[in-house]
Amino acid sequence: xxxxxxxxxxxxxxxxxxxxxxxxxxxxxxxxxxxxxxxxxxxxxxxxxxxxxxxxxxxxxxxxxxxxxxxxxxxxxxxxxxxxxxxxxxxxxxxxxxxxxxxxxxxxxxxxxxxxxxxxxxxxxxxxxxxxxxxxxxxxxxxxxxxxxxxxxxxxxxxxxxxxxxxxxxxxxxxxxxxxxxxxxxxxxxxxxxxxxxxxxxxxxxxxxxxxxxxxxxxxxxxxxxxxxxxxxxxxxxxxxxxxxxxxxxxxxxxxxxxxxxxxxxxxxxxxxxxxxxxxxxxxxxxxxxxxxxxxxxxxxxxxxxxxxxxxxxxxxxxxxxxxxxxxxxxxxxxxxxxxxxxxxxxxxxxxxxxxxxxxxxxxxxxxxxxxxxxxxxxxxxxxxxxxxxxxxxxxxxxxxxxxxxxxxxxxxxxxxxxxxxxxxxxxxxxxxxxxxxxxxxxxxxxxxxxxxx
Amino acid sequence: xxxxxxxxxxxxxxxxxxxxxxxxxxxxxxxxxxxxxxxxxxxxxxxxxxxxxxxxxxxxxxxxxxxxxxxxxxxxxxxxxxxxxxxxxx
Numbered sequence: 056x057x058x059x060x061x062x063x064x065x066x067x068x069x070x071x072x073x074x075x076x077x078x079x080x081x082x083x084x085x086x087x088x089x090x091x092x093x094x095x096x097x098x099x100x101x102x103x104x105x106x107x108x109x110x111x112x113x114x115x116x117x118x119x120x121x122x123x124x125x126x127x128x129x130x131x132x133x134x135x136x137x138x139x140x141x142x143x144x145x146x147x148x149x150x151x152x153x154x155x156x157x158x159x160x161x162x163x164x165x166x167x168x169x170x171x172x173x174x175x176x177x178x179x180x181x182x183x184x185x186x187x188x189x190x191x192x193x194x195x196x197x198x199x200x201x202x203x204x205x206x207x208x209x210x211x212x213x214x215x216x217x218x219x220x221x222x223x224x225x226x227x228x229x230x231x232x233x234x235x236x237x238x239x240x241x242x243x244x245x246x247x248x249x250x251x252x253x254x255x256x257x258x259x260x261x262x263x264x265x266x267x268x269x270x271x272x273x274x275x276x277x278x279x280x281x282x283x284x285x286x287x288x289x290x291x292x293x294x295x296x297x298x299x300x301x302x303x304x305x306x307x308x309x310x311x312x313x314x315x316x317x318x319x320x321x322x323x324x325x326x327x328x329x330x331x332x333x334x335x336x337x338x339x340x341x342x343x344x345x346x347x348x349x350x351x352x353x354x355x356x357x358x359x360x361x362x363x364x365x366x367x368x369x370x371x372x373x374x375x376x377x378x379x380x381x382x383x384x385x386x387x388x389x390x391x392x393x394x395x396x397x398x399x400x401x402x403x404x405x406x407x408x409x410x411x412x413x414x415x416x417x418x419x420x421x422x423x424x425x426x427x428x429x430x431x432x433x434x435x436x437x438x439x440x441x442x443x444x445x446x447x448x449x450x451x452x453x454x455x456x457x458x459x460x461x462x463x464x465x466x467x468x469x470x471x472x473x474x475x476x477x478x479x480x481x482x483x484x485x486x487x488x489x490x491x492x493x494x495x496x497x498x499x500x501x502x503x504x505x506x507x508x509x
Numbered sequence: 510x511x512x513x514x515x516x517x518x519x520x521x522x523x524x525x526x527x528x529x530x531x532x533x534x535x536x537x538x539x540x541x542x543x544x545x546x547x548x549x550x551x552x553x554x555x556x557x558x559x560x561x562x563x564x565x566x567x568x569x570x571x572x573x574x575x576x577x578x579x580x581x582x583x584x585x586x587x588x589x590x591x592x593x594x595x596x597x598x599x
Contacts, residue, residue: 057590059544059555061597062514066586120568123588309595 080255133171147190154194170260223438248448275311304374330384331375344397356407387420393480519583
């Protein structure tokens, strides 16, 4: 039987170390909503979402209350919208109307974000996909809860450089369209390589076409729990360190698995996956950078950071995989700058640069995430950053992404405040040498060879 | 049987157990096991209870116990046992 010490350990994690379930995300397929009449398409989408997710928020809150574990976000991901609009949408305007429908549906069921205003263009773009991509700046400026993502490359297909070029421009236009909110629109836009179909985390969540009609995915968190656990093994060898991370990740993930199973049972929706991610928040003690410091670095970004992050990421997976029946999504340590107080401090003190962050993305999940850059950064430079990150993902057969925010009207040294879970960020300098001619070439970078690994 | 773990943590004072037990009795919650220690001067109690005969659901019990805790000056949590079983047992 459970004893008082075990009970106290769990409750200490929840109360003092920010253990929570970061999100319950319901994935909803909208493929059966397709219609050639735009009005009917919008109506079908609204009805399907509000019907599937009507009990999502209430169920999440009940589970949270009964088990005494905070469930921070309840969210929805849907089929990439570019796949639905081919027959009904003849302009970017038409696609914006779908974004507004998604926003309305999200508000109706009470979720704080809805992801899937997306296009998967890793090899080529259909006219509908291009229209959707061109509509992103307006869609994000005119809605509140809609999140958008575009997959521009994969290990199997290579990188679609036409899409990369376009996305550099779109990121900048989105920043301009939301300039009065410090370019907040860009915080809701992710450019992926190897995007997963079942990611529950925003802004990159969408419900892939390989998925069932409706599923429940859960994202766990708990950087604070790992950090506190590691305080007990200060100065010990790497084996001891790794063992401690694995054990802690196991415990954290078990909570996610429990919540996922309960939510799935109560909502009558199949369980999809648990995403084993260490997702930081701006709260003190909820930071991945602080784990790196606890491992032995003065600040995140110091030499040794990439190695420390690699071991952290791997041990989290090893511990988490055993704790869950199905693992998926992004699964790894997140390193969003604005959402992690330790990262913000590291940038402010000059320990962490964009180039080091890029190196770190080679060994952990996601990529250049929530990084504020100067508003006068050129579109082609953003395309270059996207291409670099996509290349890392393509060659290493992993998911990478770019979510940078060119803050219009602000420059290096200034700070931008996004509020809430999105946090705040110092604006980081970007390499000012040009990559115009590279980006202008157009076409595709071919898929890498899968032999002669070096 | 629906087992619920109730924990009470806070400054030790007269009548904590009495008040919590009275509430549980009034709401038809059966106590299966109690363990209690004092950690660094703090009162620390865990009860394993069976709430299946109670008319109130775990959410309501949890909220009302938290309110009772506020009156006594302690923190009372009421959680389904599965969160602990899952985390600490394979």
